[in-house]
Amino acid sequence: MSIEAGLQAFIDEARELLQQMEAILLDAETAQADAEVMNALFRTVHTIKGSAGLFALDAVVAFTHEVENVLDQVRGGTLALSDTLASVLLRCHDHLEAMIAALGRGGQMPDEAAGAALLSELHAHAALSPSQAARTAPAQTAPATADPEQHDWLLYLGLSGDLLHHGIDPAALLRYLASQIRIVQVLPLPQNWHGTGGFDPEHNYLHFALHLQGNTSREQLLDVFEFAREGSCILACPVAEASPYLQAIAAETPPDMLAAASTAWQQLGWSPQVQAAPRQEEPEASGTPVAAENGPATVKKSKPAEKSGESHFLRVEAEKLDTLINLIGELVIAGAAGNLLAKQAGSSSLLEWSQGISNLIEQIRTGALSMRMVQVGEIFNRFPRVVRDVAKELGKQIELKISGADAELDKSMVEKLGDPLMHIVRNAIDHGIEPAEVRLARGKPAQGTVQLNAYHESGSIVIEVSDDGGGLNRHRILQKAVDRGLISADAQLAEQEIYALIFEPGFSTAEQITNISGRGVGMDVVRRSIEQLRGMITIESELEVGTVFRIRLPLTLAIIDGFMVKVAESVFVVPLEAVVECVELPPEMHPDDSSNCLNLRNELLPLLRLATFFDLKPSTSDKRNVVVLQIGDRKVGLVVDVLLGEFQTVIKPLGDLFRSLKAIGGSTILGNGQVALILDVNELVQYVVMRESARYGLEKDRDPQLAALPGK
Amino acid sequence: MSKTILIVDDSSSLRTVVGLALKGAGYEVIEGCDGKDALAKLDGRKIHLVISDVNMPNMDGISFVKQMKTLPAYKFTPVIMLTTESGADKMNAGKEAGVKAWVVKPFQPQQMLQAVQKLILP
Numbered sequence: 001m002s003i004e005a006g007l008q009a010f011i012d013e014a015r016e017l018l019q020q021m022e023a024i025l026l027d028a029e030t031a032q033a034d035a036e037v038m039n040a041l042f043r044t045v046h047t048i049k050g051s052a053g054l055f056a057l058d059a060v061v062a063f064t065h066e067v068e069n070v071l072d073q074v075r076g077g078t079l080a081l082s083d084t085l086a087s088v089l090l091r092c093h094d095h096l097e098a099m100i101a102a103l104g105r106g107g108q109m110p111d112e113a114a115g116a117a118l119l120s121e122l123h124a125h126a127a128l129s130p131s132q133a134a135r136t137a138p139a140q141t142a143p144a145t146a147d148p149e150q151h152d153w154l155l156y157l158g159l160s161g162d163l164l165h166h167g168i169d170p171a172a173l174l175r176y177l178a179s180q181i182r183i184v185q186v187l188p189l190p191q192n193w194h195g196t197g198g199f200d201p202e203h204n205y206l207h208f209a210l211h212l213q214g215n216t217s218r219e220q221l222l223d224v225f226e227f228a229r230e231g232s233c234i235l236a237c238p239v240a241e242a243s244p245y246l247q248a249i250a251a252e253t254p255p256d257m258l259a260a261a262s263t264a265w266q267q268l269g270w271s272p273q274v275q276a277a278p279r280q281e282e283p284e285a286s287g288t289p290v291a292a293e294n295g296p297a298t299v300k301k302s303k304p305a306e307k308s309g310e311s312h313f314l315r316v317e318a319e320k321l322d323t324l325i326n327l328i329g330e331l332v333i334a335g336a337a338g339n340l341l342a343k344q345a346g347s348s349s350l351l352e353w354s355q356g357i358s359n360l361i362e363q364i365r366t367g368a369l370s371m372r373m374v375q376v377g378e379i380f381n382r383f384p385r386v387v388r389d390v391a392k393e394l395g396k397q398i399e400l401k402i403s404g405a406d407a408e409l410d411k412s413m414v415e416k417l418g419d420p421l422m423h424i425v426r427n428a429i430d431h432g433i434e435p436a437e438v439r440l441a442r443g444k445p446a447q448g449t450v451q452l453n454a455y456h457e458s459g460s461i462v463i464e465v466s467d468d469g470g471g472l473n474r475h476r477i478l479q480k481a482v483d484r485g486l487i488s489a490d491a492q493l494a495e496q497e498i499y500a501l502i503f504e505p506g507f508s509t510a511e512q513i514t515n516i517s518g519r520g521v522g523m524d525v526v527r528r529s530i531e532q533l534r535g536m537i538t539i540e541s542e543l544e545v546g547t548v549f550r551i552r553l554p555l556t557l558a559i560i561d562g563f564m565v566k567v568a569e570s571v572f573v574v575p576l577e578a579v580v581e582c583v584e585l586p587p588e589m590h591p592d593d594s595s596n597c598l599n600l601r602n603e604l605l606p607l608l609r610l611a612t613f614f615d616l617k618p619s620t621s622d623k624r625n626v627v628v629l630q631i632g633d634r635k636v637g638l639v640v641d642v643l644l645g646e647f648q649t650v651i652k653p654l655g656d657l658f659r660s661l662k663a664i665g666g667s668t669i670l671g672n673g674q675v676a677l678i679l680d681v682n683e684l685v686q687y688v689v690m691r692e693s694a695r696y697g698l699e700k701d702r703d704p705q706l707a708a709l710p711g712k
Numbered sequence: 713m714s715k716t717i718l719i720v721d722d723s724s725s726l727r728t729v730v731g732l733a734l735k736g737a738g739y740e741v742i743e744g745c746d747g748k749d750a751l752a753k754l755d756g757r758k759i760h761l762v763i764s765d766v767n768m769p770n771m772d773g774i775s776f777v778k779q780m781k782t783l784p785a786y787k788f789t790p791v792i793m794l795t796t797e798s799g800a801d802k803m804n805a806g807k808e809a810g811v812k813a814w815v816v817k818p819f820q821p822q823q824m825l826q827a828v829q830k831l832i833l834p
Contacts, residue, residue, distance in 0.1 A: 005728070006725055006728040006729045006732065007725075009724055009725040009728055010723075010725035010729075013723060013724055013725050039767070040769070042767070043722070043767050043768075043769070046767060046796065047722060047723045047726075049796070049817065049818055050721075050723060050726055050765070050794065050796070050817040050818055051723045051725045051726045051729075051818075052818060053817060053818015053819055053820065054725070054726055054729040054730070054818065054819070054820065054821055055729070056820060061818050068796070164788060165787075165788065165810065166788075166790060166791075166810055166811070166812040167761075167788045167789050167790025167791065167812075167831070168790055168812055168813075168831060169790075169831070169832070172830070172831055172832055172833060173830060175833055176829050176830045176833070179829070202788075224830060225830075226813075226830070227790075227792075227812045227813035227814075227827075227830060227831060228812070230807070230812060
C-alpha cells in the first residue's frame with residue numbers, strides 16, 4: 001500500500017460520497033428530509049474535506065470547507081434547504097465531481113474562478129456571517145511571544161491531577177519534549193500529597209519545573225503540551241524574561257502556581273530581579289480541577305439501525321470476476337465432457353458422480369454470475385438529476401417515476417446501457433412531453449410524467465421508458481422518411497415498421513433542434529448499442545396519449561441456459577428463455593413445401609423450417625418437432641428433427657469474419673468437442689415476420705399475429 | 713513490541729493514509745470504520761491509543777469513546793478526536809466523554825504523527 005493507492009482509494013470514496021450527496025439533495029427537493037438525512041448530507045462533504053487534507057489537495061479542501069459550512073447550518077436548522085439552495089449545492093456537487101475526476105486522470109483541475117463564483121452564490125443564499133465561517137482558534141493559556149533566538153528556557157508544568165484519567169502520561173510528554181529540545185534539568189515537584197495514606201494511583205501528584213536549552217518559541221513549547229493544557233497551568237519563558245513574564249501573567253494565573261513556578265525556577269538557578277506575587281496558602285494546588293466523567297452513567301442512545309445504503313460490500317476488480325467466469329465456462333464444458341464419458345462408460349456410479357458434479361457446477365455458475373449482477377437502479381439513479389436539469393432547461397414540469405429498480409442485470413450491460421437510456425429519456429422530455437399549454441388543452445395535467453420501469457420476463461430483462469406526452473406522429477414520420485429518401489413514397493408499412501424508421505441514421509422529426517436532443521447522437525446509435533447487447537428495442541405509441549420505448553435484454557452475456565436441438569447432422573442451441581413449449585409436427589406437414597403455419601390450439605403459429613433456412617441436407621427421420629419460441633408478443637415455431645434438451649451454454653463469440661452472419665448469435669462447445677451454433681432468436685423472429693408480411697401484403701395490419709404490438 | 717493504535721473513521725482513505733504514516737513511524741495500526749465496528753475491534757486486545765472521528769454512521773465517535781471508557785481495560789486509553797472548525801460544539805461533548813486531545817481536520821499525516829508522539833512513543 002502506498003500513498004498513490006491511498007489517493008486512488010480517496011478518489012473512489014469521494015465518488016461514492018458525491019453520489020450519496022446528489023441522491024440526498026434530489027430527495028430533499030421533493031420530500032422534507034429529517035435531521036439524520038441532513039447529517040448524512042453534511043457528512044459526505046465533511047468526509048471528503050477531511051480526507052482531501054491528507055493528500056494536501058488544498059483546492060478541494062478550500063472548496064469543501066465552504067460547502068461544509070453551509071451544510072452545517074442546514075444541519076443545525078438555522079438554514080432551510082430551499083429549492084434554490086439545493087440547486088446551488090447540486091452545482092457545487094458537480095464542481096467537486098469535476099475536481100475529483102481531474103484527480104483521477106491526473107489532469108487539470110477545473111477552473112478556480114467557476115468554483116469561486118459558485119461559492120459566492122452559495123454564500124449569498126446562506127448569508128454566511130464571518131463569525132460562523134471563522135476558525136475557532138485554540139485558546140491560549142498564556143500570552144505568547146515568538147522569539148526563536150532564545151536559548152535558555154524555563155518551563156513550569158502545573159499538570160492537572162486527572163491527567164492520567166485521560167490516558168495522558170506525563171512521562172510521554174517529557175519524552176516527546178526531549179525529542180524536540182535539549183532538557184538540561186527536570187525538577188519533579190510532588191503536590192498535595194503528604195506521604196500519609198489516601199494515595200490514589202490514578203491521580204497525578206507531580207508538577208515539573210524544567211530548564212531547557214535550544215531554539216524554540218513559547219508557542220512551540222506550549223504546543224508540546226496541547227493535550228495536557230486543560231486543567232493544567234503551564235508556564236514557559238526565556239530565562240532572561242522570567243521576571244517581567246511572571247508579572248505580566250500574574251492577573252490571570254492562580255497565585256499558588258506563580259509562587260510554585262517562581263520557587264522551582266529558583267531551584268533551577270534562576271534569580272528573580274523582582275519578587276513575584278505574594279505567596280498564598282492554597283490547599284487545592286493542582287490547577288482548576290475539571291469534572292471528568294470516567295464512566296458514562298447513561299450511554300448515549302445510538303441511532304436506530306439505518307438503511308441509508310451503507311451496507312457491507314466487498315470491492316472486487318471486475319477483471320478478476322471475468323477471469324473467474326471464464327474459468328467457470330471452461331469448467332462447464334469440461335464437466336459436460338465428463339458427463340458424456342460417464343454415459344459412454346455406462347457405469348451408473350460414475351454417472352451419478354458426474355451428475356453431482358454437474359449440479360455443483362451449475363450452482364457455482366449461478367453464484368458467479370450473480371456476482372456480476374447489479375441492480376438496474378444503478379443506472380436509474382442518475383436520472384432524477386438528468387430529468388430535473390433537462391426539465392428546468394426546457395421550462396417543463398416533469399415528474400419522474402421509477403419502478404423495478406431492484407431488477408438485476410449484468411454489470412457490463414449496465415455500463416453500456418446508460419447512454420442509450422439517457423438519450424431516450426432526453427428525447428421523451430424534449431419531444432415527447434408537450435408544453436404545459438398544449439397539455440392543458442388536451443385535458444392532461446400540466447406536469448408531464450416520465451416513467452422508468454424494469455422487470456424480468458421469461459429470462460430477459462425489460463426496461464421501459466414511457467411518457468404521457470404527444471406520442472409519435474406516424475404521418476410525420478412517414479413524410480420525413482420519404483423526404484429523406486429512406487423509403488419510397490408509395491411504401492406500405494406496418495405501424496411497427498413506421499416507428500422503426502426513427503432508428504434509421506439521420507432521422508429526426510423535431511421541428512426545432514434543441515440542444516437537449518437532436519445533437520448528433522441519433523436514435524440509430526441507440527438501436528445499435530442495444531443490438532450489441534443482444535437486445536431489441538420496440539416502440540408502442542398512441543397519438544396524444546404517450547409513448548413507450550421497450551428495451552429487451554438478455555440477463556447475461558457469458559453463460560446461458562440453452563435448449564439443444566438437432567437438424568440433420570447439425571446441433572443448434574436456442575436460449576431456453578425464449579422457448580415456450582415443444583410440440584410434435586403432424587406427419588402431413590413434414591414436406592418442406594407444405595404449409596408455413598401450424599394451428600396450435602386454434603392459434604396460428606408461423607413456422608420456420610431450420611433445415612430449409614440453413615440449407616441443410618434434408619433429414620431422413622420420420623419425426624419432426626416444433627420448438628415454440630416467444631419474443632415479446634410474437635410466437636414462432638422452429639421445425640427441427642430432434643430435441644436434445646437443456647444444456648448449460650457457454651457463449652463463445654463468433655470471430656469478426658462471421659460478424660455479418662444473420663440469425664447466428666454465437667457458438668458453444670459441446671462435451672464431445674463438437675461446436676454448436678447458438679441461434680439469434682430475435683433475428684429469426686424478425687425474419688419470419690418479414691416473410692409473413694411479404695406474403696400477406698396489405699392485410700398484415702389486420703393480422704393479429706403480425707400486427708404491431710397490441711395495447712397493454 | 714510496538715504500540716497499537718486504533719484508527720476509527722468512516723473514510724477508508726483517511727485510515728489508509730494515517731495508517732501509513734503511523735506504521736512508518738513504528739506503530740501497529742488497526743482500523744475501525746465506525747463506532748460500532750471499533751468497539752468490536754477492541755476485543756480485549758491492548759490498545760495504546762485511539763484516533764477517532766466524531767461524525768460517523770452507525771455510532772458516532774463520542775458515543776464510542778464513552779462506551780469504550782466503561783470497559784476497564786480501556787479506561788485510561790488516550791483518545792485523539794478528529795474535529796473540524798465547524799465541530800466546536802462537539803468538543804464539549806467530547807470533553808465530557810474524557811477526550812483531551814483534538815486534531816482539527818483537515819490535517820497532514822505528519823501533523824497527526826506529531827500529535828500521536830506527544831501521547832505515546834512507538
